[in-house]
Amino acid sequence: MARQGRSTGRTLVAAAALAVLGSAALTGSAWANIPSITATCSTVTVDLIKYDASAQNTVTVKINGETVVNLQPFGDSYHKDFPVAAHTAAEVAELVVYTSADPKGSGGGTGSWTATIPVCPTPSPSPSTVSPSPSPSPTTAAPAPSPSPTTAAPSPSPSRTSARPTPRPTTPAPRPSSTSPALAFTGGGSSAGPIAAAGAGVVVLGGGLLYLTRRRRAHRH
Known part of the structure; x- marks a missing residue:
């Protein structure tokens, strides 16, 4: 009987241990922390x-060394997309998570993880289809206008110009030769003036005498 009691006690202890282990296994699977x-x-x-919402959970995100989220609390899950600026070289993104349900990270809930950000490929230019240039349409040369016949204007006949008679040289009329004898030279040329004056006085005196004689004859009749 003593032996049977001892075996029964051992069975109960083993069952209790299995129950504790099963409970721990179930708890671990319920909070996988992914x-x-x-x-x-x-x-x-x-x-x-799959984080424990009752635990203290925080998340930090860094992109190329720049912190975009710092110790942000979350519940049983967290999801977010972060845009990345254009870059010419590969960059690194870092995730840091802490949960009080797994403070040492043995269950994979606490820790840091990284991801490489590749460079976006440069799009190759699409081949441009060169449209064929239209062939020039043949141009028909316009016919050159035929020159209109030009009627030559009759040249004016030279007008007849009556020739002017050439004037004959005039012959100077001959001076009449003096047939009367030349007056005799009376002497000095300086006495010609007084003589002419005296002659004029005689004429005037003669005229006066003639006038007086006619008046006297008139009174007599």
């Missing part, structure tokens, strides 16, 4: 699922 960070050339995505 963190995830992925990156493309233009976006960084953070996913945190």
